[in-house]
Amino acid sequence: MSVSAPRSGLRMPHRASGIAFLAGMVAVLTGCAGIGLPPASVALSEAAGFPADAPIAEPLFDNDWRGEPVGWLADDRATITIVSYWSSSCPFIATAIEVVDPSQLSIELRQGPAQACTDDLAPRTHVLAVPDGWGTGEGTYTAVVARFADAFxxxxxxxSTVTLWPLPPDESIAVLVTRGVPDDVTxxxxxxxxxxxxAFWGAGRESLRVITWGSSSCPPPALSLDIVSPSELALVFGALPPVACTADFAPTTHVLAVPEGLDAGTVTLAITIEQRDAASLQYRIPISD
Incomplete structure (x- = not known):
């Protein structure tokens, strides 16, 4: 009996330390589970990609763009869409939207936790409900978007400050945009x-003059002019932003620089005019001398 008592006393500290170790592991695992939870989204919907029906062009090919989010207010002013750009494996999640003043909101985007992030810059679309009573005026509406890149x-x-409405107009690539028709064109x-x-050539075919029709205060912006073949050019006009335009129907002349590599003979111009709420308009016309 004198021997068994010390043995019993030796086992008890080991058992106590084992229980303490298990308790510590439970605490650690519980903490890790909490850290691994993604932030809760307040958006109506969130999805990868840039919407095909967006009223603005995707900014990827804008030389001045540095990865900032873009966005817009829906025509019925019921929702706000924000498109953020970051690693596709560590996307942002919309976690808060608050009213700053009658014309500005604050929107918070946070990343969920991650072990690794892909080295890409992918769009993610966040659609949020407009807070009650906000956005009923006619001024410019903006959102201050705070991006917390805290995956690690x-x-x-x-x-970043995002203009929501009216939408910023696309910049035209035209050298000159004027109302009316050139004096030498019939x-x-x-x-x-x-x-x-x-479409008409300028002097020596060094310029291209394209005439469009519509409101004289809101001509469509020329976004791109590319060579399809030595005998064909492709010109794309962007859609008009949702702003008030004069209710007239007049010609506007867009003067464009001519790409090199065209034939000296007849050249066809394929024109696409994008529309905000309808299919794009398509034309194929000869360029007249």
């Missing part, structure tokens, strides 16, 4: 009734 721990936010009969675009 908390970080200071990156702040319009074909019935041009005003048809309203189809027309």
């Amino acid at each position: 721990g908390s970080s200071e936010p990156t702040l 319009l074909p009969e019935g041009s005003l009734d048809k309203g189809d675009p027309l």
Whole structure:
């Protein structure tokens, strides 16, 4: 008996330390589970990609763009769409939206925890409900978007101001945009009734003059002019932003620089005019001398 008592006393500390170790492991695992939970989204929907029906062009090919989010207010002013750009495996999640004043909101985007992030810059679309009573005026509406890139721990936010409405217009690549028709151009009969675009060479074919029809205060912006073949060019006009335009129907002349590599003979111009709420308009016309 004198021997068994010390043995019993030796086992008890080991058992106590084992219980303490298990308790500690439970605490550690519980803490890890909490850290691994993604932030709760307040968005109506969140999805990868840039919406095909967006009223603005994706900014990827804008030379001045540095990865900032873009966004817009829906025509019925019921929702706000924000498109953020970051690693596709560590996307942002919309975690808060608050009213700053009658024309500005604050929107918070946070990353969920991650072990690794892909080295890409992918779009993610966040659609949020407009807070009650906000956005009923006619001014410019903006959102200050705070992006917390804290997939690997908390970080200071990156702040960006996004114009929501009216939408910023696309910048035209035209060298010159003027109302009316050049003095040396005679319009074909019935041009005003048809309203189809027309194209004319400038002096020495060093410039291209394209005439579009519509409100004189809101001509469509020329976004790109590319060579399809030595005998064909492709010109894309962007959609108009949702702003008030004069209710007239007049010609506007867009003067464009001509790419090199075209034939000296007849050249066809394929024109696409994008529409905000309808299919794009398509034309194929000869460029007249």
